[in-house]
Amino acid sequence: MLTADGKPVVLGALLGRGGQGEVHAVTSHPGMVCKTYFPATMVKDPSLARRLAAMIATRPPERRDRAGHLLVSWPEHLVMDGAVVAGYLMPQVDRADTVELHRVTNPSDRRAAGGWASRFSWRYLVRTAGNLALATQVLHRGGTVIGDFNLKNILVSSRALITLIDCDSMQITDPATGERFFCPVGMAEFQPPELKGADLSRTVRHPSSDHYALAIHLYQLLMEGEHPFRGVWNGVGDKPDVPVLARDGMWAGRAGGLLRPRPAAIGAELLPPDIREMFRRAFEDGAADPGRRPTADEWHSALVRLEGRLRQCAAKTEHWYDGRQPDCPWCAHENRRPAQVPLPPAAPTMIIPPPAAPPFPPLSFVVPAPPQRRRRSRAAVLAVIAVAGLGIVFGGRALAGSGSGNSSATGGPLGAYTQQSGSGADSGTTTGSSDPKAEAVALRKLLAGSKADRKSILRAIPDARSCGDPSGDAQTFRTAQSHRSTLRDQVSSLDLSALDGGPQMKSELTDAFTASAEADGHYADWADGLSGSCSRSSADDSGDYAAAFSSSQTADKHKKAFVTLWNPICQDNGWPAITDLDI
Template sequence: MTVFTCASTGQSITLLGERIADSGEAKVWRTNCNGYLAKIYHLPTPEHVQKLAVMIAHRPKEPNSHLNHISFAWPKSVLKDAQANCVGFLMPEIKEGKELIDVYNPKKRKALKLEVDWRFLHTTALNIASIIEAIHISGYVLGDIKPQNILVNDRALPSIIDTDSFQVRNPKNNKVYRCLVGSEGFTPPELIDKDFSSIDQTEVHDRFRLAVIIYQLLFGGQTPFTGKWIGAGETPETNDRIRQGLWVYAPNSLIQPVDITIPLEIIHPEVQRCFLRCFNDGYKNSNLRPTAGDWVKALRLAVNELTICGKVDSHYYTRTYGKCYWCDRSTKLGIDIFPGFAKKYTSYKDKDANTYIKSGVARYNLGDNQGAIDDYNQALKINPNHADAYSNRGFARYKLGDNQGAIDDYNQALKINPSHAYAAYSTGLARSALDKQGAIDDYNQVLRIDPNSMQAYKNRPTIPYKKIALTLIEAVLLSILAASVIIFANNFNSTKNSNLEKDYVKRCSVYFSLKDYSEAVDDCNEAIKINHNNDEAYFLRGASHYLNGNKYQGMEDLRKSASLGNEKAREILKDVK
């Protein structure tokens, strides 16, 4: 058993099981710290230590915090051995993500049975550009952007790993810790065959790499540099083609499209312009390549103009193109990279309604709550008895602050389907802002309907609590709880392998807001009986004990919660010290 010390907390970090990744520079292990992995260097150097110190002190802003998502596996804390030497670092574990190539490559997607359509790929591209924009704003250069370093979950939310390979600049003394690695096919022409250890890269170089990634996402895994060679001699290697500015849509290009090449004209005109600027204009002047922010704007327009095919419910096409390219391609080549998904038989009316619901969920995922409501309204015009349409519209209304409208929709969903646990839970969520006792009744109904229905929600709700005359620790406790905004994953499917524990924790938070600390403790006890490592249950029980006067037991629970990785508990204990 190998044990290190977390430099920021003093906590003992134990490496568990077998290593889960091994590179030329380091190995990655699971740890006893819930939700965190350890990356241990083979030969740690002073450069590693200094670079990590800068990264830990200057973390980029998380662009998807509102979705309870980790966009980059950023170093959390240095790990030290028994001699107090830095040996590596602690970083968040990215769970349930697939490598980017598994998402955009049709054969891999099919083998893994991933339900991915063109809209999903557009959304993934948009989110990658948004994450890279946030990283660039913080002054970092990724350097080695490649599919293996990007994981994507089933909400089209990417996470970038291997962040310690980034180029890092110390803002205090401008010392640069360079990115020493690159990947064939993603390196811009001006850097090919250059010694990365002697070059300070800029975000302009990342612009090229980002464009290649987006191209692969939108064009079925094809690269811009693949096609039929019509020049003399053998087909040049990929790096040679990039060095010469050769791609399928370059002026007078010696690389021409083939039958299976997906044409540029099928994508949104703004996205087309970004590709042309990157690979044509940017070849002559690299500063003309579109920035990550330019890609965000173009892709947001593109996503909003995607239209569902009338024949195949897994096909999307751009309105400006005017027809479904994927249907035409399937007819011509006998290849459909977005085949219709096998679904149980539904009526013609439900199929149309479900199309609008699917569009509504996609709009919601992009933050367009009003657009989502418009789609759900269309679904209800087709089928006024569609419980999911009411339930989903209720959630969009809740996000816009229309709590009463949300409650009305959830009640209608329950009227149509009394066993709709999601609607029952969401009713409690909306009522918590209007009627906390009513919220408890709704959460009790969830437990009666389906104790196993809530695993799809990634956060536990906590209700803001008014401060009164408090001691220092009480003020810290309640301010942290008040800052814990109710955020839910955008996954409307229940998971049957869930545990009852999370429902107890959710109900506990409402009891806490009502200052009914005894009931809150009872619910946390039930959650802890089910899972002895539930850090949130220990945190809420500790807060309830402390504010109910049982300060010793409260501190014990807070220490236990902190040892399980709960950041709120650690913050409180740090302030108490």
């Protein structure tokens, strides 16, 4: 394989495999990885080659800051296999020093992650928020709309730096031809209300839709993982779904609103008035007029100002807060929390103090690069694409690559092709392979990532029942609910038609993840209800707990039906059989 300008591309270890293709290390281009598409992917989307060419011709000039940090992992070079567009080269991301965004927004995830993530103070979260706003601003300045702006496409480093990944689905416009390439995918939780029900493969997105998702990410960063549209419902009937609340501008911080913050949530007084007003504009004014949502540039400026005013608490050095406040709101929050009544441990436990933490790395604000004029020398690229258009139809063949999808043997970082919930980087895409082996491998990858959520939930349920940390457990359930919803959407988009019993397997697994997500939501509401005053009787007598148990039973039924169909395929491929407990 060659780059579009004729330089050899030598693939190394297989780093990941998803619904669209594979990612390999590249020995010929240090600091790069190569994403190659399955031929069926290129056939299914004839515009993909033109999209990639347009992306490479319009690379954001500020995708790296002056210090060299990668803000956006953008396609850098087309890769050709003969006359066929095979994929592209993109910068490798240091996965050893980065985590997905939710690993730092959610306090329970920070504790579970350990290491530097467990020591992320509010100072670091404010810095992370500012850098996320800047990365968004860089893309908008270049005319790109992120579209699928979900928490798994945002990586955070130990220095509070941000890298945006999975860029090949973003909405761009080719300045040479005027052709617009839409973003056809998106996680429902981060889609603005004006796009509900829209055909994303044909819908023009505007930066204001990214401003909605950005506001949610910033709210969760600044408010300890709280979601603006989750809380205690004081209205008539059941609490509406998030899309309905977002449509009505009914967020947890609305004055006189029917949705109130959870009792255990940090108070809005943590935020300075200008930041609170910006959230109000994002979720109230923006519901009626998306153009009134704060822009990424506005958020960045406000967060830089806030970071400059931060003060360290004299009583607890891990607390940071706006220096214009007379007292530490974190201390006040801890003092306000109602005492909980945990059950005594079953047996005496020896507590071993942890070792002293290593020095925390220095904070970094991304240093914006000065605007540069783009070079749009496109003649060679367009000539290659013209030939490739024929090659895609007539010359496509399977690309090299087999393996487990793990990191390279040297333990190097995975690179910019993120595996989402174990299924690969491309949520919302289909295999489209008509190849039983490829379809089975894609489904097996997805299943492998589903087990982690089950483990976290099985830890959180007894912890909440024993009144350990119901607030943290609620966040664990919310995270799992989001992951399972993503898994459900990914299963729905898989093509399993070449597998024996494939359509039935797809239906059973989709129903299983749907019921599991419902159970997670009920468990989260149950844990929220325990946050104020917890006892074993209140934990066991909750209607939310009963509803969660019922949904879990429904999920187990569908999982068992799926396993019955799946295990013969495992046997045919020489893979170990699974049980419903492995999903």
